Amino acid sequence: MTVYFVGNLAAGFSNSIIQLIVCRGIAGAGGGGISSMLQIMISDIVPLRERGKYVGISAGVIALGYAFGPIIGGVLAEKASWRWCFWVTLPLSVVATIMAMIFAPFKPMSGGIVQKLKIIDYPGIVLTLGGCTLIMLPLIWGGITYPWNSVIVLAPLCCGVFVVVLFCLWEWKVAKLPIVPMHIFKHVTVVGVYICMFANGFVFFSALYYLPLFFQVVLGYSPTYSGTFLLPVVMSQVVSSLTAGLTVSHTGKYRTIVYTGFALSAIGCGCISIFNASTSKAVMVVLMLLTGFGNGMTMQTTTVAAQASVARKDMSIVTAVRNFVRMLGGAIALPVASSLLNNAIRDFMKNLGFPSSTISPVIDKPSLLNNPSAISSLSISPSQAADILSKGYTKGFRDVFLLNAAMSATATLMHKESSFGAVSSEISMKAFRPKKQTLNMIYTKLMYDDWLQVANESGSEFQC
Incomplete structure (x- = not known):
């Protein structure tokens, strides 16, 4: 939380794009650790059979942040300054840190911090x-x-x-202590989960970025209204994530849930690819609900699938790599989608005879096509601007979501062929069910035991 706090604080004071990228990288390092530690704590404390419920709840809470973050960010960008999009997270970080210290306090462990840092890869x-x-x-x-x-x-x-x-x-x-132990890839289910989560991250983050952009560029909506219009995707994801988690806890089965989720996501993305300026809002909302519902069903149930297929000592690293693969999918999705969209605009404008000096500003900021004074300064007529939006930009948008549909369909097939199954009672019979002990006592003991095992296996001189 401290790293996340410092990164966002510095990002708000950035005076150049390089400074902003570096500061966001720092914040991302902190945020990534928070996300992984949340799931690791759940896997250590909660019995496997009940884990789906809690990972579903955590996914729902995260999705709520995705839902209201763009809206709050849009309001701050319009009414105040973009800097407040980073600073608004600071009080939330403080509150979250205080709550973590109260409800999950760490007892001091023997062994110096320098010795621990030495074995990091x-x-x-x-x-x-x-x-x-x-x-x-x-x-x-x-x-x-x-x-x-x-x-x-x-x-x-x-x-x-x-x-x-x-x-x-x-x-x-x-x-000696690899951040990604290669032996975890011996498990077919783990490999299948990673492929599926790469697809999940690819689809989710490209939709999270390019749907609001479509609403701003093609429909002329404000940033705030565009963020509000993203709610169907994210809120349906909250509902389906919670529902899927409770279902896994109740039945112990997740194969059908994951399979159905990716199938719904593929159908939804394929249908979203037909969006244009004349598509009714009702149709847009229904299709976004379908896509979000499918994404939510696959988001955390795959975590349970991966954890159920490995030994307890590998659960933490399997979970962390799962998060990394999902974020990697999102990181790769944005430049790939940007390339598809920008190339579609460039090709269409070249066919209309526009020079590179006119094409480049439009690619950098497509919303210029909705600004009469901007298109006039670029020598673009209103009818040409409308054609670029309805044919050039819309084609690029269609290509992006057809690719998303293909990714989800691939994940559906990968899931069908992998060894996903049910959470067996044998796997979870040794799981912890805290009664008289507090959760933080159990969690501290688990982390202490895990550190002993990791240190011993690494061959380090660490003494506890």
């Missing part, structure tokens, strides 16, 4: 960041800033693939 972290960055940058540049066949695009892309391979070899053969 720093080379693995560097290779992960380097590989992801080298792969994502060419996806952003390709076809927009530089041609796809240019050295500037192909060289970092190839280097990124090489770094990813190097990372896998390092984690497999060298790292």
Whole structure:
């Protein structure tokens, strides 16, 4: 929480895009840790058979943040300053930290912090960041800033693939305490879950970004109203996530839930691809409800599936990697979707005979097409602007959601062929059911035992 607080505080004071990116990276490091620790705590404290209920509740709460965050951010950006979009999180961070200290206090453990820091897999972290960055940058540049066949695009892309391979070899053969132990990929279910969660992150984050953008660019809605119009996707996700979690806790089965969720997501995204300026609001709401409902059914039930297939000592790392893969899907989705959308606009405007000096500002800010003075300064007539929106931008938007539908359909097939099953009583019979002990006593003991095991297995000189 401290890292997240500092990152957002600094982001609000940024004076350049580089400063903003760095500060958001710091905040993201803190936020990623919070998300993973929440699920790790649930997996340590809650019996496996009941875990679906609690991961469903946590997913619902997170989805509420996704629902109201864009609305609050839109209001702050319009009425105050974009800086407040970061600063508004600060009091919430303080409150959350205080609540964590009260309800989940940590007892001091023996062993110095320096000794603990020594066994962290720093080379693995560097290779992960380097590989992801080298792969994502060419996806952003390709076809927009530089041609796809240019050295500037192909060289970092190839280097990124090489770094990813190097990372896998390092984690497999060298790292004493790897951040991604390669042995977890021996479980077919875990591999299936990771593929499914990559698709989930890809679909969810591209929809979260490009649906409001569609409402602003094509329909001319304000940022605040566009954020409000995203509520059907997110609120239906809240409902379905809670419902799926309770169902897993009650029945112990999740195969049908995950399968149905991805199928609904594929259908919903395919239908959303037909959105245009004349689509009725009622149709939009129904299709967004369908997509959100499907996404919610797959969001946390896959966590239970992965945890049920591995030993208890691997649950934490399997959960953390699951979160990483989902966020990686979202990170890759945005540049890929941006490339599809921007290339569609560029191709259409080139066919109309516009020069690059006119095309570039439109690609950078498509909402200019709704501004009469802006299109006049770019020598674009109102009828041409309408054509670019209805044919160029809408085609790119359609391509994005057809890709989302394909990702969800692929996840559906992967799930069908994997060994997803039911939560057996044998798996959960040793799970903790706190009675006289408090939750924080149990959690502290579990974390202490896990650290002993990890330290011993790593061969470190750490003494507890």
